[in-house]
Amino acid sequence: MLQTNPKPSKDFDFFMGIWKCRHRYRVRRLSDCHDWIEFDGACAVRKVLDGFGNIDESDIAFPGDRRRVMNLRLYDWNKDCWSIHPYDSRQFGRVFTPLSGRFAKGIGTFYGDDEWQGRAMRTRFVWSRITPNSARWEQAFSLDEGNNWEINWIIDFTRL
Numbered sequence: 001m002l003q004t005n006p007k008p009s010k011d012f013d014f015f016m017g018i019w020k021c022r023h024r025y026r027v028r029r030l031s032d033c034h035d036w037i038e039f040d041g042a043c044a045v046r047k048v049l050d051g052f053g054n055i056d057e058s059d060i061a062f063p064g065d066r067r068r069v070m071n072l073r074l075y076d077w078n079k080d081c082w083s084i085h086p087y088d089s090r091q092f093g094r095v096f097t098p099l100s101g102r103f104a105k106g107i108g109t110f111y112g113d114d115e116w117q118g119r120a121m122r123t124r125f126v127w128s129r130i131t132p133n134s135a136r137w138e139q140a141f142s143l144d145e146g147n148n149w150e151i152n153w154i155i156d157f158t159r160l
Contacts (some may be wrong), residue, residue, distance in 0.1 A: 008052045009077070009080075011028075012045075012073060015054070016045050016046060017044075018043070018159070019043040019157040019159055019160060020157070020158045020160045021040065021041040021060075021156070021157055022038065022040060023153070024036050024038050024153070025154075026109055026150075039060075039062060040061055041060040042058065042160075044057050048072075055073075056070065064075070069089065070086075071099060072084070072087075080102060081101060084100070084125065097112050097113055097123075099112035101125075108126065108127035109124065109125075109126050110126075122141070122142040125139055132159070134158050135156075136154065136156050137156050
């Protein structure tokens with residue numbers, strides 16, 4: 001049943017503002033690689049649609065490859081769940097499959113389906129270690145429908 005007076009979720013309120021980002025990125029994904037690179041970035045986050053959504057824009061200093069990334073998050077108050085729509089400046093025109101999920105006990109977990117080198121793949125984003133001045137985001141991939149996950153990107157956020 002549709003709510004007649006919906007209220008926006010406050011789940012991502014912690015993330016509003018300007019952030020310094022420390023990235024830890026697996027050199028090769030889904031290849032049993034144990035080598036990581038680390039680099040810095042920045043992220044700006046703001047609410048949209050009266051708090052029923054938010055947008056983050058990141059400037060990422062990959063070694064030898066600066067890029068811009070944007071995520072649009074939209075809250076569905078009827079399902080009490082978020083959809084996350086990622087966009088990457090390296091792949092303009094590609095519409096990534098959105099992830100969906102919610103927060104429980106201070107941890108946000110979001111899942112989506114995608115493709116990796118022609119194979120079906122599950123994607124997972126996890127938000128954790130959330131404080132007023134810091135947070136952690138992790139991305140993981142699974143090629144076996146979520147039975148095993150490989151974390152391939154970790155971002156530690158520090159509020160500026």
